Amino acid sequence: MQNVETGNAYYLSKFNQSFGDKPTEVRDTEHYKDEYVTTFVEKWDQLIDWDRRWETEGNFFIEQLRVRGVKKVLDVATGTGFHSVRLLESGFDVVSADGSPAMLAKAFENAKARGHILRTVQADWRWLNRTIHEQFDAVICLGNSFTHLFNERDRRKALAEYYAxxxxxxxxILDQRNYDSILDEGYNSKHKYYYCGESVVAEPEYIDSGLTRFRYFFPDGSQYHLNMFPLRKQYLRRLLHEVGFQKIETFGDFQETFKANEPDFLIHVAEKEYKNSYSEV
Known part of the structure; x- marks a missing residue:
């Protein structure tokens, strides 16, 4: 029989975030597991707004995949399933992974409501190939998810696992908030392309070179936080090159050309191997 103290601890961990007495000092990759509590996950789709996100995003990701002949995709940051469902409905073979069991459960529920059965896997990116034993034409890591990694070793390890x-x-395909703009000029989001929910306020309440702490305020008065590492664009591009990706294109809010401070989000499209335009003799 579960004792009262243990039962209370489970309840709190399931429904309440805990950052301790000094939340801006929580800079630990493992902590994301405690941030995506069930109550937060249940509200997450209010922030995304699937219909508006579908409209503003268009077919950008689908076209990036199709033009390269991609058929099989690993969605490593499935969240509540938005991109996995979009890709399934566009004819791709998709495996959906996430580190949060609550997110995966919600994604499975969302997909089922739309007539799909997701193939879900709970996986830590740093040891991705221990859990997933398939090869893919593409890996997508979307929703600013890569910024949950707080040290360079974890980032290099995750990228190497994607590569492998x-x-x-x-x-x-990996995206991120435009942290260069946030760090250098302050936060000013158009709230147009990614987090399209009109009723949810998402904004940073603390920023320094090693942490951006976002607050999410919902219509019912509840609020949640995520602690994330503010990745600079050129730093991440360098890591991608050093891991082995040879050709990298960066888009700003789905546009090929943009001013550095304009986009809310950056999307990196990294190819593992050049396709040479010449034939070896």
Missing amino acids: TLNHDGLL
């Missing part, structure tokens, strides 16, 4: 799970001419 790709076929020889595979593709990685």
Whole structure:
């Protein structure tokens, strides 16, 4: 029989975030597991607004995949399932992974409501290939998720795991908030392309070179927080090159050309291998 103290601890961990007495000092990759509590996950789709996100995003990701002949995709940051469902409905073979069991459960529920059965896997990116034993044409890591990694070793390890799970001419698509703009000029979001929910306020309440702490305020008065590492664009591009990706394009809010401080989000499209335009003799 579960004792009262243990039962209370479970209840709190399931429904209440805990950052301790000094929340801006919580800079630990493992902590994301405690941030995506059930009550937060249940509200997450209010922040995304699937219909508006579908409209503003258009077919950007689908076209990036199709033009390269991608058929099989690993969605490593499935969240509540938005991109996994979009790709399934566009004819791709999709495996949906996430580190949060609550997110995966919600994604499965969302997909089922739309007539799909997700193939879900709970996986830590740093040891992705221990859990997933398939090769893919593309890996997608979307929703600013990569910024949950707080030290360079974890970032390099995760990128290397993505690289290893790709076929020889595979593709990685990874996005992030425009932290250069946030760090250098302050936060000023158009709230248009990614987090489209009109009723949810999402804004940073603390920023320094090693942490951006976002607050999410919902219509019922509840609020939650995420602690994330503010990745600079050129730093992440360098890591992608050093891990082995040879050709990297960066888009700003789905546009190929943009001013540095304009986009809310940056999307990196990294190819594992160049396709040479010449033939070896």
